[in-house]
Amino acid sequence: MYTFDSFKEVIASSNKTDWDKLKQVMTIIQTVQESKDQALYDYSETFDNVKLDTLEVMQTDLESAYHDIEDDLRAALELAYKNIWDYQQSIKISDGEASELYQKVHPLNRVGVYVPGGTAPLVSTVLMTAVLAKVAGVSEIVVTTPPQQNGVNQAILAACHIAKVDRVFQVGGAQAIAALAYGTETVPAVDKIAGPGNQYVALAKKMVYGDVGIDSIAGPSEIVIVADDTTRADFVAYDLLAQAEHDVLARTFLISESKEKIEEIQRKVNELAGEQPRAAIIKTSLRDHHYSVHTVDKAETIDCVNFIAGEHVSIQTKDASSYIDQINTAGALFIGDCSPEAIGDYIAGPSHVLPTGGTARFSSGLTVNDFLRTNSIIALKKESFKNMAPGGMRLALEESLQAHHDSLACRMEENK
Template sequence: MYTTDRFKDIYATKNDIDWTLLDNVQSIIKSVQKEGDQALYDYSKKFDSVDLTDLEIPHTALKDAYDSIDSDLRDALIAAKENIEAYQQSIKWTQSEASELYQKIHPLNRVGIYVPGGTAPLVSTVLMTTVLANVAGVNETIIVTPPQKDGIQQAILAACYIVEADHVYQVGGAQAIAALAYGTETIPKVDKIVGPGNQYVALAKKLVYGDVGIDSIAGPSEIVVVVDETTRADWVAYDLLAQAEHDIQARTFLISENKEKLDEIMTVVAEKAGLQPRAEIIAKSLEDHHYSVHTASKQETVDTVNLIAGEHISIQTEDAATYVDLITTGGALFIGTYSPEAIGDYVAGPSHVLPTGGNARFSNGLSVNDFLRTNSVIHLSNETFNQMAPSGIRLAKEEALQAHHDSLYFRLEDNH
């Protein structure tokens, strides 16, 4: 357990990118640029131990997967999709109304969506990305996900069917990001790449940014939980375990002015951790990346939460609602006992693709608006031009740009 001052001394916000992988990732990207599909086949065999014959998964396979999953899962996926659609539609940018100066809003043409595989294939990521693109009106959605020895998980394929993805390719890692960024014979170049992934994916996104848009550089997942004497210790324990089971790098933060409650919760965590199917992952995560912080006041609590700028901020105190205006950094706020982080992972509506590693200081979670772009429209009347031009003429003169000056000056002269 840490005091606030001690925590500030030892804690550093970072995304933990392993820069020793940089040369390998650069090599993969260059190979995909040069060799196209063949590089994707080779890397799938090398990294995933899968000898592919086709990169694209046909739409018939998506439909078969949808038909094969149990009805409860199908209903849950559809319910989540509908919730996400409703929320994203409610926050979608609307066209400004003006006659001379305004913005036009346009959806992106083609986006690439990375859906992780690995030890916990994220079915929900299909929904939390592609639905947003659909609400935005994106013309073409392309999903990539790592190939598996026994085939892509049926639930992922069913989710791809539900969101009506245009193309689904079984390719993962840095090579998938390179394919989306630069295109191959089979996979077309996209305008933007979104979705979480491992270190190779994060580094690849960082390297291709500028040639293609990206959402963020995702690091280990994290949760910050604020509690008081009224908090249910067992419920919070499960919230912490839910975060820790993601990955051995996952970070958990437990903050309170009540030292006894911190001890109580961590005792319950210890009791329940070994009973979880992913107990080894949880144990390593908690051992290396858990922080219990005992604060001296509510202000100290708020300051600590804002310092962490965590991906998920869960406030489970009696006065939880009062924190909404006080927490100014955080990917998403979960307010009250019945708003656990897990509900946001799946069905609440806001995307679970959120900034990590302190990046919430300057960025926000993925939303429908990340799949839109705007351009300004300047359509001035003669009268408005006459009002604005003198200032522009003076500034052009100051910058010694004569043609700029003349472009404005002679229009203005001819109007008088």
């Protein structure tokens, strides 16, 4: 158990770039640029132990998967789709009112979505990314997901069908990001890449940024939970386990002014961890990346939460709503017992693609507006131009840009 001061010292040294992995990722990106499809086939054998005959999954396979999955799973996916669509539609920005100065909004042309596969195929990520792009009006949505021995997970394909994804490719890892960024004979280059992934995916997104847009450079998933003496220990314990089961690198933070409550929650976590199917992952994550912080008062608790700038921040105290206006660096804020982080992961409506590793200090969760771009419209009338131009002319002279000055001056002469 840490004090806030001791915690700050420990956490400051935990975020470091893995230079060896970065070198590997740079090699992968270069190879995909040079060898294109062949590199994707080769890397699938090397990294995924899958020998592919084709990279693309046909639309008929998506439709078949939709009909083949269990009825309750299909219903859950469709409910999630509706909630996500409705929420994103409610926050979508629109054109400004036409005037002399206003803003136009345009959807991106083609977007790539990375969907993690493997032992925990993130079916929900399809909806939490592709539906946003669809609401934005993106013309073409391309999904990549790692190949599997028995083919791409059927629920992932069904979710792609529900979200009306245009093309799906069974390609994973840094090589998928490179393919989306630069294109191959089969995989089209996109305007922006979204979706979470492992360290290799995150580093690849970092390397291709600038040649293509990205949503964020996501690190391991994380949760920050604030508890008090009224908090249900079992609720918090399961929330911590839910985060830890993502990955051995997943980070969990428990903050409370009550030492007794921290200890009670820890006992409950220890009791429940062994019952989970992913117990080995959970125990490793909690051993290496769990932090319990005892704070002296509410003000220090809020300072600690804002210092962490966590992906998910769950407030489970008697006065949970009072934290809303005081926490300003959360990827998403979950208020009260009935708003656990898991409901946000799957079905509430806001996207679960959120800033991690402290980046909530300067970035936000994925929304429909990340798949839109804007441009300003300047359509001045003569009177407005005449009022503005003298100031512009003076600034142009100050910057020693004579042609800028003259561009304005000649029009002033014309409009006398």
